[in-house]
Amino acid sequence: GENVEQHPSTLSVQEGDSAVIKCTYSDSASNYFPWYKQELGKRPQLIIDIRSNVGEKKDQRIAVTLNKTAKHFSLHITETQPEDSAVYFCAASRSGGFKTIFGAGTRLFVKA
Amino acid sequence: DVKVTQSSRYLVKRTGEKVFLECVQDMDHENMFWYRQDPGLGLRLIYFSYDVKMKEKGDIPEGYSVSREKKERFSLILESASTNQTSMYLCASSSGTRGTNEQFFGPGTRLTVL
Numbered sequence: 047g048e049n050v051e052q053h054p055s056t057l058s059v060q061e062g063d064s065a066v067i068k069c070t071y072s073d074s075a076s077n078y079f080p081w082y083k084q085e086l087g088k089r090p091q092l093i094i095d096i097r098s099n100v101g102e103k104k105d106q107r108i109a110v111t112l113n114k115t116a117k118h119f120s121l122h123i124t125e126t127q128p129e130d131s132a133v134y135f136c137a138a139s140r141s142g143g144f145k146t147i148f149g150a151g152t153r154l155f156v157k158a
Numbered sequence: 159d160v161k162v163t164q165s166s167r168y169l170v171k172r173t174g175e176k177v178f179l180e181c182v183q184d185m186d187h188e189n190m191f192w193y194r195q196d197p198g199l200g201l202r203l204i205y206f207s208y209d210v211k212m213k214e215k216g217d218i219p220e221g222y223s224v225s226r227e228k229k230e231r232f233s234l235i236l237e238s239a240s241t242n243q244t245s246m247y248l249c250a251s252s253s254g255t256r257g258t259n260e261q262f263f264g265p266g267t268r269l270t271v272l
Contacts (some may be wrong), residue, residue: 047217055198080260089162089248089263091200135200144189144208144259145216149201 048073052149060157065123067152069136072117076138079112079119080146084133093134094121095107126156161185164172167191170270177236179267183250188253190232191261192224192249193215195246199205204247 051070059065071079077098083088096103096110096119104108107126112119119138123130134152139146165180181190189208193201193216204214205224213224221243225233230250236243246268250261 052200059197078259090263091263092260095260144206144214145203147203148193148201150198 047149048076049148050136052136052151052152054152055150055152056155058157059126059153060096061126061128063126065126065130065154065156067121067136067154068148069119069121071119071138072116073138073140073147074117075140076110076117077141078086078090078139079110080137080139081108081110081121082135082148084107084135084151085133090135111125115154123154126154128156128158130154133157162249162251162262164247164264166267167244168268168271171236171239172272173240174186175236175239175271177239177269177271178234178268179234179249181232181234181251181264182222182228182230183251183262185253186210186229187262188229190226191250191252192222192232192234193248193250194218195248197257199261201215201234201248201269203262204234242272243266243269245267 084090084091103126109122133151136149162183190229192204207213207226223235249264251259252259
């Protein structure tokens, strides 16, 4: 079946450094790739998404890149801050279907 | 602002009990979802619904059923709770028919089955 692999499972960075989380998807028909952030004890919330007709999208300190050929997409966080500490989930879905397949999550620690 | 609420934040039940988890959204969303969240496994889809009275199995439907009698409400039912159903349960909703829109999550219900 379809799956999304996410790496690393845990990431620890120093405040101010960059963090990169990578995902690979299996369903070549996937065309929507959201990223959700879940702070401790809170619900997941969308932080950025990308559709298959673009290769990169930025929003302030976060950016996503998509390589459709390799079926890879990545989240980049620059100038990390302690409030970036959370679990991040990548996901993939496609038009005409309703299932969103989530990665296993990456726990990001930003050390002050 | 989208609001998705769940009936309980914490629930403790005994093995064999019938358990109802309720989810309500106030944004007139067509689609609603039930996930369970376990450490290292991410969010796994149990069931989803794209319209009233419509339901579709997700990846792990065994031991669960759902009900959607009204557009705003989606219920998850554990017919006979077992200890391996101890987990965090998250409800979500989204708009549209393309299946490629943001999902809005509820706060979650942490269920413990003893």
